[in-house]
Amino acid sequence: MxxxxxxxxxxxxxxxxxxxxxxxxxxxxxxxxxxxxxxxxxxxxxxxxxxxxxxxxxxxxxxxxxxxxxxxxxxxxxxxxxxxxxxxxxxxxxxxxxxxxxxxxxxxxxxxxxxxxxxxxxxxxxxxxxxxxxxxxxxxxxxxxxxxxxxxxxxxxxxxxxxxxxxxxxxxxxxxxxxxxxxxxxxxxxxxxxxxxxxxxxxxxxxxxxxxxxxxxxxxxxxxxxxxxxxxxxxxxxxxxxxxxxxxxxxxxxxxxxxxxxxxxxxxxxxxxxxxxxxxxxxxxxxxxxxxxxxxxxxxxxxGNGLKLPKQVAPFEVVVIDLTSTKTGLKLHNELEELGVEVLFDDRDEPAGTKLVDADLVGYPIRLVYSTKTAQDGKIEIKERANGKVTLVNLEDTVKSVQKLLG
Amino acid sequence: MxxxxxxxxxxxxxxxxxxxxxxxxxxxxxxxxxxxxxxxxxxxxxxxxxxxxxxxxxxxxxxxxxxxxxxxxxxxxxxxxxxxxxxxxxxxxxxxxxxxxxxxxxxxxxxxxxxxxxxxxxxxxxxxxxxxxxxxxxxxxxxxxxxxxxxxxxxxxxxxxxxxxxxxxxxxxxxxxxxxxxxxxxxxxxxxxxxxxxxxxxxxxxxxxxxxxxxxxxxxxxxxxxxxxxxxxxxxxxxxxxxxxxxxxxxxxxxxxxxxxxxxxxxxxxxxxxxxxxxxxxxxxxxxxxxxxxxxxxxxxxxGNGLKLPKQVAPFEVVVIDLTSTKTGLKLHNELEELGVEVLFDDRDEPAGTKLVDADLVGYPIRLVYSTKTAQDGKIEIKERANGKVTLVNLEDTVKSVQKLLG
Missing domain, CATH: 3.30.930.10 (Bira Bifunctional Protein; Domain 2)
Structure with missing residues (x-):
């Protein structure tokens, strides 16, 4: 979505x-x-x-x-x-x-x-x-x-x-x-x-x-x-x-x-x-x-930053934030959606800060952030809302990593 | 069910x-x-x-x-x-x-x-x-x-x-x-x-x-x-x-x-x-x-006999009535249910007449009746509620026939 x-x-x-x-x-x-x-x-x-x-x-x-x-x-x-x-x-x-x-x-x-x-x-x-x-x-x-x-x-x-x-x-x-x-x-x-x-x-x-x-x-x-x-x-x-x-x-x-x-x-x-x-x-x-x-x-x-509802109750399981001007985030969203993951793509014309703050506030269990910085190394950032754990994974492993976290 | x-x-x-x-x-x-x-x-x-x-x-x-x-x-x-x-x-x-x-x-x-x-x-x-x-x-x-x-x-x-x-x-x-x-x-x-x-x-x-x-x-x-x-x-x-x-x-x-x-x-x-x-x-x-x-x-x-709601709105698509003392009806029900068909098995201890009258009254789009009579020829009766059409099909073709009728 x-x-x-x-x-x-x-x-x-x-x-x-x-x-x-x-x-x-x-x-x-x-x-x-x-x-x-x-x-x-x-x-x-x-x-x-x-x-x-x-x-x-x-x-x-x-x-x-x-x-x-x-x-x-x-x-x-x-x-x-x-x-x-x-x-x-x-x-x-x-x-x-x-x-x-x-x-x-x-x-x-x-x-x-x-x-x-x-x-x-x-x-x-x-x-x-x-x-x-x-x-x-x-x-x-x-x-x-x-x-x-x-x-x-x-x-x-x-x-x-x-x-x-x-x-x-x-x-x-x-x-x-x-x-x-x-x-x-x-x-x-x-x-x-x-x-x-x-x-x-x-x-x-x-x-x-x-x-x-x-x-x-x-x-x-x-x-x-x-x-x-x-x-x-x-x-x-x-x-x-x-x-x-x-x-x-x-x-x-x-x-x-x-x-x-x-x-x-x-x-x-x-x-x-x-x-x-x-x-x-x-x-x-x-x-x-x-x-x-x-x-x-x-x-x-x-x-302090907002909600952390468990994934079985959270309105969406994953949010994708793409801070680059590529189609990478949208593509990832589409792939995840096709696999039945409840994923939201933040396509708003808003500053990066707003998107990140909102993601914590709503409390999507998994937050994916693709930025020019992570892109340089062919990586994407995965953050788990429940424990705050942040990981950088290879872009091509994103879907597999998300599925693993969702269990 | x-x-x-x-x-x-x-x-x-x-x-x-x-x-x-x-x-x-x-x-x-x-x-x-x-x-x-x-x-x-x-x-x-x-x-x-x-x-x-x-x-x-x-x-x-x-x-x-x-x-x-x-x-x-x-x-x-x-x-x-x-x-x-x-x-x-x-x-x-x-x-x-x-x-x-x-x-x-x-x-x-x-x-x-x-x-x-x-x-x-x-x-x-x-x-x-x-x-x-x-x-x-x-x-x-x-x-x-x-x-x-x-x-x-x-x-x-x-x-x-x-x-x-x-x-x-x-x-x-x-x-x-x-x-x-x-x-x-x-x-x-x-x-x-x-x-x-x-x-x-x-x-x-x-x-x-x-x-x-x-x-x-x-x-x-x-x-x-x-x-x-x-x-x-x-x-x-x-x-x-x-x-x-x-x-x-x-x-x-x-x-x-x-x-x-x-x-x-x-x-x-x-x-x-x-x-x-x-x-x-x-x-x-x-x-x-x-x-x-x-x-x-x-x-x-x-x-005159009851409801005939279209299958996309009817509470169940199929009712199975087994008038024999075999497990045939229940087995058919289980097979259909596993295929995602919304099927009800009438397991009540009621006379055949009650079951048939009720099936028309509730208006299940497809009614399957397995009786000693149809069993003799290895057949089952399929009735379409919408047009009253009754067909006898070979027992082994039941699921295929139901799926065809449900489109």
Missing amino acids: KLSQFYIKTRRSMAAQESINSYLLEKAGFISQVAAGVYAYLPLATRSLRKIEQIIREEMNSIGASEVVFSTLQPKSIWEASGRWDDKNFREIVYIDKESDMTLGPTHEEPMVIATRQFIRSYRDLPVNLYQFQTKFRKELRAKSGLLRGREFRMKDLYSFHPDEKAHDEFYEQCAEAYTKVFGRLGLTSYRVKATGGVFSNEYSDEYQVICPTGEDEILVDHKSRTGFNKEVEDQLKESEKKKLERVRAIEVGNIFHLGTKYTDAFDVKYADPSGKLRSIYMGCYGIGISRLLGTLAELYND | KLSQFYIKTRRSMAAQESINSYLLEKAGFISQVAAGVYAYLPLATRSLRKIEQIIREEMNSIGASEVVFSTLQPKSIWEASGRWDDKNFREIVYIDKESDMTLGPTHEEPMVIATRQFIRSYRDLPVNLYQFQTKFRKELRAKSGLLRGREFRMKDLYSFHPDEKAHDEFYEQCAEAYTKVFGRLGLTSYRVKATGGVFSNEYSDEYQVICPTGEDEILVDHKSRTGFNKEVEDQLKESEKKKLERVRAIEVGNIFHLGTKYTDAFDVKYADPSGKLRSIYMGCYGIGISRLLGTLAELYND
Whole structure:
């Protein structure tokens, strides 16, 4: 892709912000703030978010879940029917158009139960595992952490329906494993952390937390097993247990809940077992914050010069900067593109300095610079953004070297 | 994909509906109604919508536009700033949470101007062409036509910013060509039709219309040039011109508008030309109704037995039904899947009749049926959904025959 065909506009000067992720992502031209906790995703963020979603999609498909897209508009009446409207904490976060009594779905348990109940009659109709990439809307008062806490945010949510607790628990563990895989593929070390069920469930929930000094959660972790406890359940630990754990700050990137029969019973959705007896359906819900993940990655992967997103999430893998008046850079770009490398050619009529600074700011994992100086020796400069390592390689070995670095 | 790993639930009996597309799409398990004009997209629709979006994405990228995702939440103040809030027709369609004064974007001209103005200083920053796949929200009183007229609907919208009218007009024509390509690739014959600018523009606009007896628009068309006029501008035609045109009903699937400098001037976004003089920016907007396209295709491609969506839009290309107790069907499915064919194996423990009826209802373009009867002669039955043609082929030629039919 030529940069002139792709819209990237970085910002030279920008006022400091409370949040590292929104500061760096805005400066590098990934996002643009619309209001507190509301962002427009510009082309760079759109590419990264799509890559994050594709990794999650593959893992959700692999555990037999199917992708859907439910609606954002939800009649207020469905939250009344489940009893959730009586919960002041819940009601306060819901956007509502009072004229039509339509709300903006802050979550989708009720809509999922309503949509699937028409199809669930017997045990043969179970299990049902549906997931979606959805924009969620919640009136968030603490919307000061960039993409970490939005009033409008992208989320993957999955809802499972099983005939009994055992079948539910098995799927729950399958999903837990898939989550660990997802975060691993994204370049994150995740901890499975016990927490309360919040407004969703009376049972414990499992959170997926990533250690980060700027995270707003405080957790106690065991590094070896990659498990831990949210501070909110600390009281239930023995002192001897606590001693073995390390107290750290972290960002919650996912969570999974046992919902039991709370929502299915509220809507009286039952299934007939093989003997014809009507039974309750066990439900679970499983969330991953997509835009929050991009925020988390930005929060963790950066330095004084800009972003250093891992290559599986970075919008492009390679940038080519040609400071000579030859066609060498363009030719290299074309070769790499044909091999399926996600490469950008900086064809802007801008000074060398701007191109180099921008490359660090956006954080392309690999930067190729061809200059009159390197050309003299028939070389090209390869810089790895992650570790700053700079190598000069023979021009004819460029493609091979890039492929090796991309693994 | 095995059907047991993918969630498809068709409906046997369903009350008649005003709209053919929502009736068939609901019966075949593509969608589920949430409220008037609001639908949940189940796994089949989600696949089809993604395929439609990918075709559009390729064509938008090919004219040098970049993909973004803007926010749904928009402060009311931006519509006041542009003057649109004074328009009663506009204001009446906007969902608003009065507590926060946040609206649900019914369109994105204002947000696009606001987000891009920070990057536009000089003529070298132009053109800017950004598009997105967005859910739009409009209070639609006539939400009776299924996916054709929703209160919440998927849309591709593109916004262009050019330094002068000539550059704008050139891009407008490029986009017009891309639209004709998109609709053609989707299996639709589109007409470019002159219409008024509606609430968006005082100039003429171009609509893309598809002839359909159940469409709510009335247009006058010339079949040879695939152009025409919306009835609303009929008065401006000479009688001699009208005589050459045919009056038909149609569905609007896309539209493109010259916005001139209306919105950029409203926000005082100017650029410095090469001499340093500040000049106005010319803007255009270009929409395609994604969910409406799925509705249009369903409205046009069906028969008494169900849907007949074209293969480039159908959720799967092939369904395999094995009525024997052999592994033949599964083996064929695996072979086809490995070759990249989008194939579904109906592994449900259901009677043959249910499987065959469902296959027609969902409308897989190619249906393979392996039965004890065809097995006796070493054959398999291939049925093309589009024309109902049934062929018996030698089992060993199945893959080759399927590939030939898929072209």
